[in-house]
Amino acid sequence: MVTLGSDTTLESIDRLTLDYLAILEEIAVSKQQLESVLHEGFQNLSHTRLVLGQTAISPLSYNNVMEPTALITYEKVDDSISFDLEIGHGNKIVSESNNETKNSKQSQSSKTSSASDPIRWFAALPPHSLRSARSNFQKSLVVITHLATLQSRAESFRKQIHFPSTQ
Amino acid sequence: MATEEYPVRCEISVPFPTNQMAEIALNSLSPDPEPRNSLVTKEFILDDNILKLNQMAISIHRKLIAIIGDEDTCTGFLLGGTGELNAAKQANFFTVTKDTSTKDIEDKFKLFTTRNDIAILLITQTIAEEIRYLLDNHTMSIPAILEIPSKDHPYDPSKDSILKRARGMFNAEDFR
Numbered sequence: 001m002v003t004l005g006s007d008t009t010l011e012s013i014d015r016l017t018l019d020y021l022a023i024l025e026e027i028a029v030s031k032q033q034l035e036s037v038l039h040e041g042f043q044n045l046s047h048t049r050l051v052l053g054q055t056a057i058s059p060l061s062y063n064n065v066m067e068p069t070a071l072i073t074y075e076k077v078d079d080s081i082s083f084d085l086e087i088g089h090g091n092k093i094v095s096e097s098n099n100e101t102k103n104s105k106q107s108q109s110s111k112t113s114s115a116s117d118p119i120r121w122f123a124a125l126p127p128h129s130l131r132s133a134r135s136n137f138q139k140s141l142v143v144i145t146h147l148a149t150l151q152s153r154a155e156s157f158r159k160q161i162h163f164p165s166t167q
Numbered sequence: 168m169a170t171e172e173y174p175v176r177c178e179i180s181v182p183f184p185t186n187q188m189a190e191i192a193l194n195s196l197s198p199d200p201e202p203r204n205s206l207v208t209k210e211f212i213l214d215d216n217i218l219k220l221n222q223m224a225i226s227i228h229r230k231l232i233a234i235i236g237d238e239d240t241c242t243g244f245l246l247g248g249t250g251e252l253n254a255a256k257q258a259n260f261f262t263v264t265k266d267t268s269t270k271d272i273e274d275k276f277k278l279f280t281t282r283n284d285i286a287i288l289l290i291t292q293t294i295a296e297e298i299r300y301l302l303d304n305h306t307m308s309i310p311a312i313l314e315i316p317s318k319d320h321p322y323d324p325s326k327d328s329i330l331k332r333a334r335g336m337f338n339a340e341d342f343r
Contacts, residue, residue, distance in 0.1 A: 024333055028324060035316045041243050042318045059238055059262055062245065068259070069248035071229040072286040074309070081308050083286065086229065087248060118246050130246075137247030141232070148287050148311040151329055155308070158332060 013161060020157040027150050034143045041136030047129035048122075056122055057130075063121045070141050072148075080156040085145040087138065175224040182217050189218045230286035233279045233310065234260040235272065239318050240291055259285060269297050276301055285310045291317040292326060302328045 049057050074083045119126045119134055126134075183189040193213050212219040232249040234241055241262045244250070251259045261275040276298055279288050288310045295302055295314050305312055305328075316322035324330050 020333070020336075024330065027329070031322055031324070035322050038243070038316060042239055045239060045243060045246075057242060059242065062242075062250075064252065066245070066250040066252035066258075068231055068251045070232060072232060073228050074230070074286055075228075081311070083311065118248060118250060122246070133243065134246045137243045141244075141247055141249070144232070144287065144289065144313055144315075147313055151311055151313070152308055154329060154333070158336060161336065 016157055016161045020154065020161060023150055023154045023157060027147065027154060030143055030147045030150060034140055034147065037136055037140045037143060041133050041140065044129045044133035044136060048127055048133060051127045051129065052123055061122050063118070066118070067116045069116070069118075070138070072145065078156070079160070080152040081149070082152075083145045083148045085141055087141070177222045179220045179222075180214075180217050181220075184216065186213075186216045189213055189216050192218050230284055231259045232287045232289065233282075233285045234289045235263060235275055235279070235294055236260075236289065236291045236315075237294075237317055238262050238264065240289075240315070244289065263291075263294050273298050273301060280305060280307070280310055280312075287311050287313060289313050289315050291315055291320075292322060293317050293320050295328075296326060299326075299328070303331070 045057055055061070069088055071086045072083055073086060074081050076082075119130060123130060181189075181192070183192060190213060193211055197211050208223045210221045210223075212221065231251055232244070234244050234249065236244075241260050245260065249259070259279070261272075261279075263272060272294060276288075276290075279285055286309060290302075290312065292314045294317075302312060302314075312328070314322070314327050
């Protein structure tokens with residue numbers, strides 16, 4: 001229930017509500033994107049099964065030592081959290097704060113060494129569909145990182161609308 | 168003494184009475200080659216009677232993406248490079264099969280949301296439905312919880328916790 005307050009309070013609630021709805025729409029669009037890139041990834045995994053066999057693409061093929069090459073850094077921006085994705089060592093893929101793709105300085109071993117590349121667990125000579133699947137899932141990580149940032153902003157708007165700070 | 172490759176460094180120097188003792192300490196602390204860990208690299212240096220430990224990291228805050236999903240979902244994301252299986256055999260993913268109990272899923276959810284090295288938790292929407300009350304009550308910003316569609320079930324926005332909260336915001340009563 002909104003108690004009658006000054007015009008500025010009502011205006012700011014209106015503004016926040018519009019921002020909130022805009023973010024929710026962005027989230028809906030990103031989720032659609034995510035769904036379609038994941039769908040492609042699963043299709044590619046199925047194609048790979050036709051080539052390599054059912055058990056090759058399953059938890060049976062997982063290594064017993066795993067090192068992640070996709071990692072997340074995050075920082076607080078105003079009242080919400082902005083997430084960044086890093087694939088490989090020190091190569092930033094997505095920077096939410098500037099909303100553009102940038103590559104930071106390359107480290108000496110910028111390519112994942114073949115020993116720790118997960119695609120090797122499934123096949124020594126990965127077929128094309130497996131490589132496509134990998135790139136689908138890597139792309140999905142970019143969308144996921146963007147979604148995490150949007151979700152955090154949405155939550156912060158929601159809290160501000162629900163509990164407006166009294167002035 | 169950070170280098171370009173490892174901007175975050177911590178050096179600890181421990182003096183010992185003699186060089187021999189320092190060497191004994193070194194041999195006790197690192198009998199096996201250090202397992203490769205992409206987050207923090209450790210090295211021991213013996214400098215006369217001082218044992219130095221250098222810990223280097225690329226960033227303090229690089230965190231993991233955890234997954235709770237069916238076999239294909241986990242396989243896919245592991246292929247994408249999110250998987251970690253550390254020395255203590257702890258994984259940052261949990262494969263749910265038809266035999267997995269709801270309690271196991273709840274326990275894994277609680278584990279992943281209390282670990283301090285996970286920034287994002289992915290969970291397929293069908294599994295999220297089984298532990299919906301846990302997701303609805305999760306209000307911490309880290310880890311961020313994302314519901315993702317599974318292979319067999321398309322994403323349903325009406326079930327998503329984040330969007331449900333939004334619907335709860337705008338009640339017809341408010342506009343009277």
